Amino acid sequence: MTAAALAGLKVIDLGQAVSAPWCARLFADYGADVIKVEPPRTGDVARHWGPFPGDRPDPEKSGLYFFLNTGKRGVTLDVSRAEGRELLGGLVRGADVLIENHLPPRMRDWGLDYATLAQGNPDLVMISITPFGQTGPYRDWHGCDLNAFHLTGASSRYCGRPGEAPLEHGTFAADFCGGAAGAAWGLAAVLGRRFAGGGQQLDVACAEAIAATFSGSQNIGAVALTGAFDRRTGVGMSLRAPATILPCRDGHAWILAIEDAQWQGLVRAMGNPAWTEAEVFRDLYMRAEHADAMYPLLAEWTRAQSKWEIMERCQAEGVPVTAVFTVAEVADHPHLRERGCIVALEHAALGSVRTLGAPFRLQGSAVRPTRAAPLLGEHNAEVYRDWLGLDERELDRLRLTGVV
Amino acid sequence: MTTPAPAAVDRSLPLRGLRVANFGWVWAGPVVGQTLGFLGAEVFKIESRARIDLLRMLPPFAGGVRDPDRSLSNHAGWAGNGSVTLNLKTPAARDLARRLVAVCDVVVENFGPGAMAALGLDYAELCRVRPDLVMLSMPAAGLNGPLKSVRTYGLSLSSLTGLDSITGYAGGPPVPFENAFADPFNGIMGAFAVLAALAGRERNGSGQHIDFSQQEAVMQLVGPAFMDYFLNGRIAGPRGNRHPLDAAAPHGVFPCAGEDRWISIAVASDAEWLALRAAMGDPPWAAAGELAGLDGRLRNIDSLHAQLAAWTRDCDDRELAARLQQQGIAAAPVLNIGDLLLDPHYRARGTFIEVQHPLGFGETIYGAYVKCSRTEPAVEPGPRMGRDNERVFRGLLGLSEQEYSGLVDARVIW
Numbered sequence: 001m002t003a004a005a006l007a008g009l010k011v012i013d014l015g016q017a018v019s020a021p022w023c024a025r026l027f028a029d030y031g032a033d034v035i036k037v038e039p040p041r042t043g044d045v046a047r048h049w050g051p052f053p054g055d056r057p058d059p060e061k062s063g064l065y066f067f068l069n070t071g072k073r074g075v076t077l078d079v080s081r082a083e084g085r086e087l088l089g090g091l092v093r094g095a096d097v098l099i100e101n102h103l104p105p106r107m108r109d110w111g112l113d114y115a116t117l118a119q120g121n122p123d124l125v126m127i128s129i130t131p132f133g134q135t136g137p138y139r140d141w142h143g144c145d146l147n148a149f150h151l152t153g154a155s156s157r158y159c160g161r162p163g164e165a166p167l168e169h170g171t172f173a174a175d176f177c178g179g180a181a182g183a184a185w186g187l188a189a190v191l192g193r194r195f196a197g198g199g200q201q202l203d204v205a206c207a208e209a210i211a212a213t214f215s216g217s218q219n220i221g222a223v224a225l226t227g228a229f230d231r232r233t234g235v236g237m238s239l240r241a242p243a244t245i246l247p248c249r250d251g252h253a254w255i256l257a258i259e260d261a262q263w264q265g266l267v268r269a270m271g272n273p274a275w276t277e278a279e280v281f282r283d284l285y286m287r288a289e290h291a292d293a294m295y296p297l298l299a300e301w302t303r304a305q306s307k308w309e310i311m312e313r314c315q316a317e318g319v320p321v322t323a324v325f326t327v328a329e330v331a332d333h334p335h336l337r338e339r340g341c342i343v344a345l346e347h348a349a350l351g352s353v354r355t356l357g358a359p360f361r362l363q364g365s366a367v368r369p370t371r372a373a374p375l376l377g378e379h380n381a382e383v384y385r386d387w388l389g390l391d392e393r394e395l396d397r398l399r400l401t402g403v404v
Numbered sequence: 405m406t407t408p409a410p411a412a413v414d415r416s417l418p419l420r421g422l423r424v425a426n427f428g429w430v431w432a433g434p435v436v437g438q439t440l441g442f443l444g445a446e447v448f449k450i451e452s453r454a455r456i457d458l459l460r461m462l463p464p465f466a467g468g469v470r471d472p473d474r475s476l477s478n479h480a481g482w483a484g485n486g487s488v489t490l491n492l493k494t495p496a497a498r499d500l501a502r503r504l505v506a507v508c509d510v511v512v513e514n515f516g517p518g519a520m521a522a523l524g525l526d527y528a529e530l531c532r533v534r535p536d537l538v539m540l541s542m543p544a545a546g547l548n549g550p551l552k553s554v555r556t557y558g559l560s561l562s563s564l565t566g567l568d569s570i571t572g573y574a575g576g577p578p579v580p581f582e583n584a585f586a587d588p589f590n591g592i593m594g595a596f597a598v599l600a601a602l603a604g605r606e607r608n609g610s611g612q613h614i615d616f617s618q619q620e621a622v623m624q625l626v627g628p629a630f631m632d633y634f635l636n637g638r639i640a641g642p643r644g645n646r647h648p649l650d651a652a653a654p655h656g657v658f659p660c661a662g663e664d665r666w667i668s669i670a671v672a673s674d675a676e677w678l679a680l681r682a683a684m685g686d687p688p689w690a691a692a693g694e695l696a697g698l699d700g701r702l703r704n705i706d707s708l709h710a711q712l713a714a715w716t717r718d719c720d721d722r723e724l725a726a727r728l729q730q731q732g733i734a735a736a737p738v739l740n741i742g743d744l745l746l747d748p749h750y751r752a753r754g755t756f757i758e759v760q761h762p763l764g765f766g767e768t769i770y771g772a773y774v775k776c777s778r779t780e781p782a783v784e785p786g787p788r789m790g791r792d793n794e795r796v797f798r799g800l801l802g803l804s805e806q807e808y809s810g811l812v813d814a815r816v817i818w
Contacts (some may be wrong), residue, residue, distance in 0.1 A: 002672060022624070030600045049651040051632040063631030064649060104646060114777065130555075133775065136752040138736070141729050142672075146737040147643060150657060150668040151749075156740040158582040159571065165657040166738055167579060169625065170570035171648050172638070176625045177589055184596040189441040192418020195444070200778035208755050211744055212770035213435060213481075213588035219475030219741045220756055222464050224768035229741035231664060236580035238561065243559075245568065245580045252578050254560035254568065287731040320555040324578055327566040327626060327633045327640055333549035341620045354634040359621045360597045361546075364612025365604050371657030 005365040009190065011097040012037060014079070014088070016045050018145065019129040019175035019206060020101035021068040023182040027097065028071030029358035029368050033194055035091065035383055036069055036374060040076040040402060043376045044069075053350065059376065060349035066373045067355050070345060074374025076384045076404055079110055084403045088112070090388045099182065100129045105140050114201040124199040127186040129178045135204030148174040148207040153215035161234035177214075178206030180201040221356060223238020240284070241291035242266070245324060246299050250309040252324040255298060259315075260284060265317030269310070270301050347372035380404055417444025417779050422602075424510040425450060425501070426485060427525070429457045431558060431584060432542060432618065433514040434482045434786075435591020440510070440598065441484030442772050442781045448508075448792055449485040450501060453818050454493060460789075465764040473763060473788045478725045480769035481588075482786030488797075489790040491818040492523050496811065501525060503801050506533040511597055514542045514618075516551050527613040536611040538601040541718040542594050546617030558584025565622040570629055572642030579642065589625075648704065652703040654680075658713045658740055660721035666738035667721045669712070674698065682714055706813065759785050793817055 009032040013024035020287040021036070021044065028034040037042050046068060047059035061063075080082040092098055098117065100107070107113065107128075118124045131148035132138040141147075146168060149155060155166030168174075182204045189200055223229045236244035257266035260283065267276045275281075275297050280290040286292060302310060307323035314321035325333070331354075336342060343357040350372075358367045384390040384404070398404040422445035426437035429451065438448040451457055453472075461478035463470075488504070490497040502525065505511055513520055513529060520526045520541070524603050527539045544561055545551040553562070562568050569742035572579040597614045605611050623630070628648050629640035645668070647655040652672040660667050674697060681690045689711050694700040701708055716724060719736040736799065739747060743766070745756055757771040771783045797803045797817060811817045 002604070002608055002610065005600045005607075006685070008607070022627075026596065030603075046652070049649045051628070051635055051638075051649060053635045055636070063635045066710050067627045067631050071512075074723055100590050101471055128757050132749065133753060134751040138749045141736065142732055142734045143736060144652070144672065144734050146647075146655060146657075146670045147527050147668045147734050150666070150738040151747075152737050152739045154585070155657075155743050156664070156666075156738060158585075160579060161573075163664075164573070165645060165659075167571060167573070167657075168645050169581070169585070170572070170643050171625050171628055173565070173585070173625055177592070179587060180596065184599060185443065185776070187420045187596060187599040187603065188440075189776065191599060191606065192420065192444065195420045196779050197416060197417050198778070200776055203775040203777070205753070205775075208750070208753060209773050211739075211750060212773035213592065214583075214585060215422050215741065215758060216744060216770045217431075217481040217588065218437045218462060218583070219476040220480055220744065220770060221767050224745060224756075224758075225464065225466075225476060227742070227743075230739065232582060234579065236582060238582070245563075245578050254563040254580070255420060255558050256557055305718055309802055315555060318555065320557050320560060322554070322556055322560050322563045322565045324568045324571045325566055327629045330564070330566045330623065330626075331633055333551070333628060333703060335545060335549040336620075339617070339620070341617070341623070345730045350635075356620075356623055356627055356630060357594065359624050361615040362601055362604065362612060363596070363615055366608060367600070369790065 001059070002365055003288050004368065005362050006030040009033065009097065010095045011035070011099065012091055012095045013099060014100040014285035016101060016249065018046070018068060018172045019179045020099045021046065022176060023127060023129060023179035023186070024072065025068055025070060026179070026183045026359070028214040031366065031368060032360065034072040036072040036074045037077050037088065037091070038074060038376060039052040040078050041403060058349070059208070066347065066350065066353060068388070070246065070355060071369035071371050072374060073379035073383060074377060075380050076377040078232055078403050079112065081403055085110060085112065087388065087403070092117050092124060094387050095121070095124065097125045097127065097186060099129070099186070101129045102139070103130060103140070104134055104175065118199060122198045123193050125186055125189045126199070126201040127182040127204065129182045129204040129206065131174065131206050133208060134241065142312045144170040145175045145206070149210065151207040152210040153219070154210055156231060156261060157215060157219065158232055159296045160230065160232045166232060174206040177209045179205050181209040235291070241288045241294055242298055244295070246295070246302040248310060249303055251307045251326070253302060253307045253310045254324060256320050257402060258284060262319045263287065265319040266314060269313040269317050269319065273301065277334070345369065345372040348375060377404070417781060418757070419444035420755055422446070422510065423508040424448065425505050425508040425586065427511065427513040427515070427520070429514065430459050431481060431587035432590040432594065433512055434485055435588045436512045436540065436594035436598065438482065438484035439592055439595035442783065447485045447503065448488045448796060449482070450488050450490050451789060451791065452489050452491045454491040464762070466761065466767065467553050478763065478769055479767055479786035483783055485787055486792040487787035488787055488792050489818055491815055494816050496814070498524055498814040500797070500816070502530065504796060505530050505537065507800050508534065509540040509602070511537060512594065512598070517543050517547050522593060536605055536609060538598055538605060538611045538614070538615045539615055540594055540598050542616040543620055545619045547615045558587040559668050561618055562622055563584045564619045566626040566629060567622055570626065570640050570642055574642060574644040574646060580806070586618060586622045593621045593717060610746060647788065650702055653698060653705055654708055654712050656709050658709070658716040660716055660719050660724065664740065665721045666714055667724055668736050668738055670734040676733055680728070680733055683728055683731050683733065687715070727730050733814065757783060758801070759783065761785050762788060
């Protein structure tokens, strides 16, 4: 095991909420030195979103903030003031990467465009992650994850019942996709500075990342050619069956058995009930055509079983059926325990906290996080001293004037 | 990095000179190759006519001709990859694959654990021909652990992550996501994993084998709900379009005039709530003191959303979104698939592009899904099967014309 893969890389996280902070955390997970810059007093808005232990709000105890900011050092800085921006400029001059997710009008107000920031650091890679991006008619729109996700076609096409509202995933799916795209393209831009001729700004629109790579991928060619397109059906797969989520005694299972061999495996797992021999379920096409007749019969069986028994029996028959795990069932599953992807970290305000560790394992490099999320301004003294050479007296003055 | 390749991949893109052998199939693996390819790497997807990837057979087909090179649903997702055909069931093809890996920096694969070893193409074996290899393995649940051999499809994988358990209407059962949302996400994350390993290699000269569990990567999306479980023991369920942490209300999707037209509206502050009230013409129900603060709006969220829906119902989605935006309210139309090509924002950003396929038909795919200020990839549609055979086998591996055609005839290069 050698050092961390991104050791030596310096990253400034000027993000708020989810997308940019998560992107910056990915860099921290693999060893970059990430400095989180937050507004004095209030801090990152995620500090106010919870979840809080016992539902008692406390900006040092937000679970969301903790999850998104492990492995980083934290400083406070008021970039809405000229002196604050000057200090940010100093931090950015010593950095490889700046990650931010402010809406473009705000960055313009602050005068924090790429050209200005890169003046003293032509190798700077700036990753800007916003719902709609830096260009195009919606660039100045106010927006958040919800607005971005529903602008992609993903919900209209793939999630919800016909006639009812299209659905987001129940999380910040667009923010996470934008964060992932920013991390991949941003790291490539860092590694390739010598080919590209220096640093550059990466314009990530969360909506575009999904509209292109997910909804566009298998739909855009067809809709361009024929103008015809599909909408959500409320069923897992409309052209194949069985392929959907069904209720079980203790929850739900994803029942998927579309190829003939899978179907036969499912039939065996069910104990060869007579109804499966009906002519209408004979082949892949007929099963799809008669899905409406099949699902109630299947559900009669699934309702009487545990989702774990269903998963185990089907998997043993080679059928890709899975239980729908709750978050508790995921978190406490022996598989994930053994793999160690959930880590416990010590935090001054929260005590020992479990959180999700690095998303993939670089088997030849040290992987973090080993450090809890920072308290607000926890590392002001060391960062401003080490990065900008400020002494205690100057720092006191900045604290007094509210810049730090 | 290896010697830069000629013209096609040389536009001073950041990953110029990087070479990738991509054994990935269907969707997640090809998106790893695509992302690296868009950024300048030369990517060879290894596939075979002996087992045609099912994503090549998705309808509709250009000109209505059912053919693995003509699937319009395939060419967007695979753009950025090249293609080399090798029938890996034959020992000669496996030998050629090893020779190809010897001149590549990166190997990508998304088979189940053990499949590459069965072909003699596992990390240890490949390191013998390429000692500083970076290899990305991305099976469903990782390379080890009790669930390592679990069988899933991309669209059911998310049931192992908790994501499906929180997707649905508030208080109702989980509603299935009808396609593999996890696949392109994991493809992009897989590209980041490769780049992180390459950054390590740049510093110390060593490659490595990346254990990428698709389950664990997608679990990151469920992070907010996991934290509520870790801190409070609470088990989240579906909550419709409500804010994942109840930090905004109203926060949802509301019906508009027309068939299946909707608008998304999110109100994150009391000031924005006042602006929304004004935009609605300050109806009496909205003036209730109870609704002035976020806590009160959350307590009354169902009736609040119902009232708001009654107001949006007769409005045009785009007109209303523009009007609310002027008041500083986060609102946007909910687009369907048909809207994507016509939407002025995506048009202005060149999200979707028209390209000419070498078989002589035009088609629409997506281009660089991140915009770079200094570099822009030249995006071609997903490759014809075997598009790069000549360049790889004759060029890179130096086979003679006779050897090459012999292997084609023997259906090794196939």
